[in-house]
Amino acid sequence: MDDLRYPIGKLRRPAGALSDSERGAMIDAIAATPSALRHAITGLDAAQLETPYRPGGWTVRQVAHHVPDSHLNAYIRFRRTLTEDNPTVNAYDETKWAELPDARWAPVEVSLSLLAALHDRWVRLLRKMSDAEFRRPLHHTENGPMTLDGLLATYAWHGPHHTAHITKLRERMGW
Numbered sequence: 640m641d642d643l644r645y646p647i648g649k650l651r652r653p654a655g656a657l658s659d660s661e662r663g664a665m666i667d668a669i670a671a672t673p674s675a676l677r678h679a680i681t682g683l684d685a686a687q688l689e690t691p692y693r694p695g696g697w698t699v700r701q702v703a704h705h706v707p708d709s710h711l712n713a714y715i716r717f718r719r720t721l722t723e724d725n726p727t728v729n730a731y732d733e734t735k736w737a738e739l740p741d742a743r744w745a746p747v748e749v750s751l752s753l754l755a756a757l758h759d760r761w762v763r764l765l766r767k768m769s770d771a772e773f774r775r776p777l778h779h780t781e782n783g784p785m786t787l788d789g790l791l792a793t794y795a796w797h798g799p800h801h802t803a804h805i806t807k808l809r810e811r812m813g814w
Contacts, residue, residue, distance in 0.1 A: 643693035646803035650796045656774055657788045665795035672760045672798030673755040676706060679805040680747055688747060694802040697737050697809065702801050704742040705733065706728060707754040713794045720777040720787055721768075730781035741795045765791070 678804045680688075680703055688700040697705065732802070736742060741749075749803045782789075808814075 641704055641807075643696070643804075643807070645800070648728045649802055650793060650800075652785075652789045653792050655788075656786070657791070658710045659770075661766060661774060662788070662791065664785045665791050666765045667796040668799060669765065669791075670758060671749065672706070672710075672802065676754065676798065676805075677751050679802050679809070680751070681701075683809075683814065687812075690808065690812070692808045696804070699783065699805055700744075700747055701737045701742050702804055703747040704750045706798060706801050707750045707757060708736055708742070709733070709797060710754065710757055710761070713797075714757060714764075716777065716790060716793065717761070717764065717778075717787060720775050720790075725776045725778060726739060727778045727780065728803065738787070749750060768794065 652678070653661075658699050663726065676728055683699060687704075692702060701764050712728075712731060716726075719726045720730060771793065773786065775787050777787070777790070779785050
């Protein structure tokens with residue numbers, strides 16, 4: 640049976656620097672995330688939004704709010720790394736964030752709009768970054784030393800990963 644936690648497989652961070660074509664494909668994946676997530680959620684009713692994507696997992700609503708929460712953190716991490724020398728960036732408790740009232744009950748449209756605006760800014764930044772900028776180091780409190788290439792790979796995977804949670808649930812439920 641497929642692992643419902645990882646519908647597109649587990650994240651694989653690059654061992655070294657990415658090529659220009661790898662970066663381009665990853666930036667394209669980040670650019671596509673807002674419309675892909677919106678498409679995955681379109682047409683779901685209130686009960687469907689309250690359905691966990693897997694037993695013990697977050698609801699569709701929580702997933703929809705988690706993606707911009709996470710990507711806001713990523714955007715700030717990129718900006719800090721571009722403007723500071725080897726900054727330490729903090730992890731956050733995603734589970735606790737997903738239980739906050741806005742993640743449990745706010746309309747998903749709020750987060751879909753936020754994600755679209757955020758990605759517009761973020762992708763504009765990513766498309767203008769140099770090779771040297773993608774190699775800039777940071778220290779992640781959970782993942783240790785990284786570069787912006789590694790962070791790019793993380794978030795190029797992250798959006799499709801959570802979008803697939805919803806699309807695979809829809810397939811299983813016949814929605």
